[in-house]
Amino acid sequence: MNRNRSAALYEASREVLPGGVNSPVRAFGSVGMPPIFAARAKGSRIVDADGNEYLDYISSWGPMILGHASSIVHQGVEEVFDAGISYGLPTGKELDLARLIRELYPAAEMIRMVNSGTEATMSAIRLARGFTGRDKILKFEGCYHGHYDGLLVKSGSGTLTFNTPTSKGLPKAMIQDTLVAQYNGVHELKDVFANMGDQIAAVILEPVAGNMGVVAPTKEFLQELERLTKENGALLIFDEVITGFRLGLEGAAGLFGMKPDLVCFGKIIGGGLPVGAYGGRREIMEHVSPLGGVYQAGTLSGNPLAMHLGWNLLNHLKADPGIYDRMEDMAKLLEAGLIDAATKAGVEITVNRIGGMLSPFMTVGPVTTFSQVMTSDTQQYEVFFKAMLEEGILLPPSQYEGWFLSASHSREDVQRTIQAAQIAFQQVKE
Numbered sequence: 001m002n003r004n005r006s007a008a009l010y011e012a013s014r015e016v017l018p019g020g021v022n023s024p025v026r027a028f029g030s031v032g033m034p035p036i037f038a039a040r041a042k043g044s045r046i047v048d049a050d051g052n053e054y055l056d057y058i059s060s061w062g063p064m065i066l067g068h069a070s071s072i073v074h075q076g077v078e079e080v081f082d083a084g085i086s087y088g089l090p091t092g093k094e095l096d097l098a099r100l101i102r103e104l105y106p107a108a109e110m111i112r113m114v115n116s117g118t119e120a121t122m123s124a125i126r127l128a129r130g131f132t133g134r135d136k137i138l139k140f141e142g143c144y145h146g147h148y149d150g151l152l153v154k155s156g157s158g159t160l161t162f163n164t165p166t167s168k169g170l171p172k173a174m175i176q177d178t179l180v181a182q183y184n185g186v187h188e189l190k191d192v193f194a195n196m197g198d199q200i201a202a203v204i205l206e207p208v209a210g211n212m213g214v215v216a217p218t219k220e221f222l223q224e225l226e227r228l229t230k231e232n233g234a235l236l237i238f239d240e241v242i243t244g245f246r247l248g249l250e251g252a253a254g255l256f257g258m259k260p261d262l263v264c265f266g267k268i269i270g271g272g273l274p275v276g277a278y279g280g281r282r283e284i285m286e287h288v289s290p291l292g293g294v295y296q297a298g299t300l301s302g303n304p305l306a307m308h309l310g311w312n313l314l315n316h317l318k319a320d321p322g323i324y325d326r327m328e329d330m331a332k333l334l335e336a337g338l339i340d341a342a343t344k345a346g347v348e349i350t351v352n353r354i355g356g357m358l359s360p361f362m363t364v365g366p367v368t369t370f371s372q373v374m375t376s377d378t379q380q381y382e383v384f385f386k387a388m389l390e391e392g393i394l395l396p397p398s399q400y401e402g403w404f405l406s407a408s409h410s411r412e413d414v415q416r417t418i419q420a421a422q423i424a425f426q427q428v429k430e
């Protein structure tokens with residue numbers, strides 16, 4: 001495949017953008033090749049700057065649940081442009097989207113719109129601290145909640161660790177109250193609460209992890225989270241930036257029959273435009289400014305374009321919830337095809353799948369913890385990724401990301417992907 005134009009754009013971009021990109025994973029660093037530059041996309045297909053077409057499993061990291069350039073999502077967008085796209089005043093579109101989110105996700109009794117998932121989690125943490133009057137936050141290793149300082153922390157392997165930053169530039173003071181435990185680590189969770197339960201403002205988690213690859217929570221882990229937060233007066237925050245409206249109309253909360261105190265959204269609720277939101281119990285949300293003393297604001301928050309696209313998308317999902325079953329059917333087919341292709345080639349893989357999101361880990365499995373994720377052979381994933389790309393299949397350029405299906409991924413698309421995987425796994429084996 002000729003990628004000269006992408007290569008030239010990358011060279012030129014590196015001159016003016018750090019690493020040539022505006023978000024690190026786009027640099028393809030984990031798969032040891034220069035990035036491809038997108039030119040356009042429609043449905044499940046994406047076309048690069050050189051005119052090569054790929055079947056896309058990145059789906060803009062989640063928002064493109066109806067496929068790219070969806071006429072359903074874009075409907076009426078020109079009227080929004082004509083009416084003006086930002087006023088510094090509230091609009092009815094914010095109300096419409098907030099009401100729709102609340103209808104579909106009842107735990108979000110009140111909602112505040114922001115501009116990204118990072119803003120949503122950052123603001124939810126501030127609110128939890130303001131509401132409880134406590135400082136400590138518990139997060140889990142391998143869960144990503146955006147690049148807010150206080151959450152850019154992970155633990156060392158296995159045991160509970162404090163304050164190991166994921167990034168430079170984090171003053172100690174910013175992270176000294178961030179505790180980290182193992183995802184699905186029930187014993188650790190109990191230990192943390194036994195030692196510090198009365199100091200913890202909130203526990204934040206991805207209710208299905210998508211940022212260490214896809215890892216589902218165990219039932220016991222969720223039950224203990226619910227019990228311990230409640231008993232200790234800590235808030236439970238679901239970061240549903242990925243899972244919200246992806247795992248069903250009520251996200252992971254609906255899937256697991258849970259009701260978090262606070263929830264963070266992003267991605268899908270903006271239909272592909274920059275957006276985020278946090279919401280939750282009314283008595284907590286009433287602490288947000290201007291009603292309460294927890295300050296949070298945004299010049300472009302709730303902008304009409306993002307609200308419009310988000311409403312179009314969620315309203316369509318509401319009208320046709322069968323989309324979730326159809327996506328899951330396609331994802332199941334893909335899961336089975338990947339396992340079959342890997343087995344025939346003699347490659348060890350473990351596929352974690354939930355609904356329409358999945359990750360094949362290059363390891364024996366099971367993969368239910370961050371430590372197990374880390375046993376994956378990333379070299380093998382790199383070979384697999386490159387071989388798939390040559391076959392016209394665009395996968396996430398990292399072992400530690402989820403693959404996202406959209407409603408526009410057809411049976412033929414999936415079958416083509418499986419055929420490509422048969423070739424790619426042979427190359428992994430060589």
Ligand code: PLP
Pocket residue numbers: 061115116117118119121144145146147206210211239240241242266267276
């Ligand atoms: N939370 C989760 C679970 C995410 O996956 C992400 C981004 O991928 C974020 C928060 C941050 O969202 P954003 O990139 O919009 O700031």
